[in-house]
Amino acid sequence: MAFTFELPEELTMFRDLARKFAAEQIAPHAREWDEKKWIPDDVIAGMGRIGLLGATLPEEYGGAGQGLLAMTVVVEEIARWCGGTALFIAAHSGLCSTHIRLAANEEQKQKWLPRLATGEVIGSWCLSEPECGTDAEALTTRAEKTANGWKLNGRKFWITNGKRAGVFVVMARTELGQRGTRTISAFLVEGDRPGVIVGEPEDKMGMRASDTVPVNFENCEIPEENLCGVYNEGYVDALRVLDRGRVTIGSLSVGLGRGCLEEAVKYAGERQSMGRPLHGHQAIQIKLADMETQVEAARILVRQAACTHDAGKPDKQLSSIAKLFASEMASRVGWDSIQIHGGAGYTKDVCVERLVRDNKLCEIGEGSSEVQRMLIARGEYARRAAV
Numbered sequence: 001m002a003f004t005f006e007l008p009e010e011l012t013m014f015r016d017l018a019r020k021f022a023a024e025q026i027a028p029h030a031r032e033w034d035e036k037k038w039i040p041d042d043v044i045a046g047m048g049r050i051g052l053l054g055a056t057l058p059e060e061y062g063g064a065g066q067g068l069l070a071m072t073v074v075v076e077e078i079a080r081w082c083g084g085t086a087l088f089i090a091a092h093s094g095l096c097s098t099h100i101r102l103a104a105n106e107e108q109k110q111k112w113l114p115r116l117a118t119g120e121v122i123g124s125w126c127l128s129e130p131e132c133g134t135d136a137e138a139l140t141t142r143a144e145k146t147a148n149g150w151k152l153n154g155r156k157f158w159i160t161n162g163k164r165a166g167v168f169v170v171m172a173r174t175e176l177g178q179r180g181t182r183t184i185s186a187f188l189v190e191g192d193r194p195g196v197i198v199g200e201p202e203d204k205m206g207m208r209a210s211d212t213v214p215v216n217f218e219n220c221e222i223p224e225e226n227l228c229g230v231y232n233e234g235y236v237d238a239l240r241v242l243d244r245g246r247v248t249i250g251s252l253s254v255g256l257g258r259g260c261l262e263e264a265v266k267y268a269g270e271r272q273s274m275g276r277p278l279h280g281h282q283a284i285q286i287k288l289a290d291m292e293t294q295v296e297a298a299r300i301l302v303r304q305a306a307c308t309h310d311a312g313k314p315d316k317q318l319s320s321i322a323k324l325f326a327s328e329m330a331s332r333v334g335w336d337s338i339q340i341h342g343g344a345g346y347t348k349d350v351c352v353e354r355l356v357r358d359n360k361l362c363e364i365g366e367g368s369s370e371v372q373r374m375l376i377a378r379g380e381y382a383r384r385a386a387v
């Protein structure tokens with residue numbers, strides 16, 4: 001597919017909307033949310049009101065009818081100021097709403113998507129467990145058939161938005177005692193259903209504004225119609241969701257890396273050393289140039305990967321490349337930004353330390369850097385074998 005590096009007009013409008021919201025409603029408060037480990041409800045409602053939570057949902061479900069490229073634009077703008085708020089969107093829209101959009105039946109879509117688009121209902125996505133994250137296929141949460149539906153038992157871990165979720169997409173084993181991708185189904189579980197037990201938020205190093213909780217299911221009875229997608233195809237659908245999610249996480253890192261760069265450029269223009277601003281010294285110019293090059297390169301990779309999804313020909317290898325490069329890029333750029341800030345960069349008065357802490361998650365979640373390298377190498381051999 002031909003790729004244009006210029007965003008189409010409707011996406012520049014989206015970008016500007018998200019940028020304005022982030023600068024006015026998020027930037028002044030992000031440090032406080034990091035300390036308090038919470039995003040206020042009215043901020044989430046505000047993002048819903050201006051369409052940031054439904055960017056990729058079809059218009060008939062209250063969304064903006066845009067593709068994954070739009071998601072990368074929104075998430076980058078929000079992450080520029082607060083990784084935790086961007087992670088909220090990545091989990092709510094990128095994982096939960098996307099899973100429902102890709103796999104659910106019409107009735108389920110009608111029931112959940114319009115309310116997810118506005119933020120009236122918050123969505124969460126439950127794959128990881130205490131004993132398995134990378135090896136998610138080994139999950140032990142089980143769904144047993146009952147007379148009226150299903151009974152869920154098991155423990156999910158690291159669940160983003162779990163504290164405020166009105167609906168969980170839960171991956172559970174439906175072929176008990178077996179392994180394999182086609183032994184797992186996905187279920188829609190309402191947050192207030194008996195048997196759903198949400199634990200206390202983790203005390204994380206970064207992404208602190210976003211809540212991450214354990215969610216247990218104890219004899220949680222759900223009706224037949226809460227099966228989401230085809231029986232035993234839940235894990236296959238989850239992998240499709242993750243292919244897209246990786247691009248979203250890449251854009252989150254682009255936003256964080258850009259934040260670290262912009263703060264460094266500003267500081268290097270203000271701070272004087274030896275009779276001139278820091279940016280007048282070649283050692284700092286080289287750092288700034290390398291930082292800018294890396295942020296730009298990561299953005300192009302992420303947008304290119306998003307466009308392959310939007311064109312209906314998802315390039316999984318490129319999605320992994322984009323996520324790997326962007327997430328490791330933002331860490332490098334972040335440490336350089338701290339270095340340019342000198343002692344000030346080592347304090348919480350400068351937001352860079354928070355952005356760096358936030359970014360570390362992007363090297364771990366939705367497929368760690370080790371996993372992405374594995375997928376990229378495997379993809380390369382598969383590509384060669386095919387020619």
Ligand SMILES: Cc1cc2nc3c(=O)[nH]c(=O)nc-3n(C[C@H](O)[C@H](O)[C@H](O)COP(=O)(O)OP(=O)(O)OC[C@H]3O[C@@H](n4cnc5c(N)ncnc54)[C@H](O)[C@@H]3O)c2cc1C
Binds near residue numbers: 204365368
């Ligand atoms: C803040 C946060 C939010 C999250 N949100 C969600 C969420 O909303 N929903 C959800 O389902 N999950 C979520 N997760 C879980 C996340 O996806 C997992 O943490 C991640 O997949 C890694 O799994 P793990 O922590 O069990 O690490 P492990 O799988 O135990 O891996 C530990 C280390 O070993 C490496 N490793 C593991 N296996 C291999 C291998 N075969 N080859 C080479 N290296 C390997 C990993 O790369 C990693 O470095 C979240 C996690 C965090 C920290």
